[in-house]
Amino acid sequence: MEDxxxxxxIVKLMSSSVSGIVNASILxxxxxxxxxxxxxxxxxxxxxxxxxxxxxxxxxxTALFTRLSAKKNNQQLLVFYFILSLIIFLLVNFSVLFIKxxxxxxxxxxxxxxxxxxxxxxxxxxxxxxxxxxxxxxxxALTSSVEVGKIFTRLATLVFLYLAIKFSLINxxxxxxxxxxxxxVLILIFASILVKHGVITxxxxxxxxxxxxxxxxxxxxxxxxxxxxxFGIFVGLFDVWLLQNNSGSAEMGFYGLxxxxxxxxxxxxxxxxxxxxxxxxxxxxxxxTEKMVQLFESYTPLLYCLSLAIGSYLLFASEDIxxxxxxxxxxxxxxxxxxxxLYPMHQTYGQLTxxxxxxxxxxxxxxxxxxxxxxxxxxxxxxxxxxxxxxAVGLALKMVLIQIVSVNVQLWYVCKRLKIGFYRFVxxxxxxxxxxxxxxxxxxxxxxxxxxxxxxxxxxxxxxxxIAAFVVVLSLxxxxxxxxxxxxxxKKKIRIG
Numbered sequence: 001m002e003d004x005x006x007x008x009x010i011v012k013l014m015s016s017s018v019s020g021i022v023n024a025s026i027l028x029x030x031x032x033x034x035x036x037x038x039x040x041x042x043x044x045x046x047x048x049x050x051x052x053x054x055x056x057x058x059x060x061x062t063a064l065f066t067r068l069s070a071k072k073n074n075q076q077l078l079v080f081y082f083i084l085s086l087i088i089f090l091l092v093n094f095s096v097l098f099i100k101x102x103x104x105x106x107x108x109x110x111x112x113x114x115x116x117x118x119x120x121x122x123x124x125x126x127x128x129x130x131x132x133x134x135x136x137x138x139x140x141a142l143t144s145s146v147e148v149g150k151i152f153t154r155l156a157t158l159v160f161l162y163l164a165i166k167f168s169l170i171n172x173x174x175x176x177x178x179x180x181x182x183x184x185v186l187i188l189i190f191a192s193i194l195v196k197h198g199v200i201t202x203x204x205x206x207x208x209x210x211x212x213x214x215x216x217x218x219x220x221x222x223x224x225x226x227x228x229x230x231f232g233i234f235v236g237l238f239d240v241w242l243l244q245n246n247s248g249s250a251e252m253g254f255y256g257l258x259x260x261x262x263x264x265x266x267x268x269x270x271x272x273x274x275x276x277x278x279x280x281x282x283x284x285x286x287x288x289t290e291k292m293v294q295l296f297e298s299y300t301p302l303l304y305c306l307s308l309a310i311g312s313y314l315l316f317a318s319e320d321i322x323x324x325x326x327x328x329x330x331x332x333x334x335x336x337x338x339x340x341x342l343y344p345m346h347q348t349y350g351q352l353t354x355x356x357x358x359x360x361x362x363x364x365x366x367x368x369x370x371x372x373x374x375x376x377x378x379x380x381x382x383x384x385x386x387x388x389x390x391x392a393v394g395l396a397l398k399m400v401l402i403q404i405v406s407v408n409v410q411l412w413y414v415c416k417r418l419k420i421g422f423y424r425f426v427x428x429x430x431x432x433x434x435x436x437x438x439x440x441x442x443x444x445x446x447x448x449x450x451x452x453x454x455x456x457x458x459x460x461x462x463x464x465x466x467i468a469a470f471v472v473v474l475s476l477x478x479x480x481x482x483x484x485x486x487x488x489x490x491k492k493k494i495r496i497g
Contacts, residue, residue: 022157025162027325036329043256051237061131062225065278149193273352301481305482380398380401381398432481
């Protein structure tokens, strides 16, 4: 029996919240333990092989999720994708062998060893594989069991990482091994849950898939995504290569730290997006498009406001956050963080609009939009990083500008397909962003909390800001496009009005 949407979201949110706390704690320990150069190399290598895995994936994991969401109990599809995963694993190993045979390690930087390159490749593959298992569980509505396993694993990761740093066991190489071990444990937990719930059985392992059929289906869905990935991944690799080689490992470390902190503001949206995406596909396959529209109109403004609220506070508290998460060697990262704090806001719209496009199998349009802005993004990277020599700040500027414009183009197309108003969503972005940024600015300037302890200042001001933002949203729900019925019910429960 599958979990309800509310139950899946609550468990997903709990898991994301725990992951957010764990990630924040890790960021408070690892950059300082490794230093800007080693942390910059780690960021560079993992981002490089993440792009390689995205290219090899070519949208196939999204196709797997979409097909399983529309039609479960497809044992042939699972076996087919298992074989495809083995091929991807071999290609990842081949890429490292290529680097060794042709002796091109120096392109990754003089301080990077071949062993670190291989560990980064294995780590990124294991992370990709764990995400595939999560997509399978979401498609089968087994979110609760998987996320509970994820919570315990993340907490164990934090405890053992703290001990490893305390006893000086973490360096540029052992940090890869540490992450690889716990990601492997997570994969084994996911696999055992799928076996327990009958998703993977003996019959599954002995099923012979119809390769011609599945290749044809995946080709139709993934061909546009592969074409986009070629451009998008090239640009992604170009960005990190340009920053690493033009500005140095320290700037890459500043960017990596800032991006990781900014990503914490998508806790709520990252929890809800796969849950909603599954229902988008389910409703479309059943021909109930009005429910797709209802979900999109109800949740998009709400999730945008949630990520906006966190991002706004990060922007004005950037210097304090950098000081808490690292030491004085990373203080220049505050400018990069101020810009990247705006990135996750529109990532919410991007996640939901792309989910609609995948459910509608409009991958060709998705590709065209992506390719266009990949070229624009490359031009901006050259301008900001190479010409104006802005380093991490330049890459952050490029990321935010491209995200805002490209996502709104996707939004326009989705609104056209679903026959809903586009400009109301634009107005919602402008009005809610302006109000929330002003609220965060006011709290940062006039908050009465000022102690000698930076952490308590950050937490105290964050609490004051949270209350202020909460009151503002409840007072002006129309400007945030929050459902009035939901707000009125909530006011009754807490005896307001």
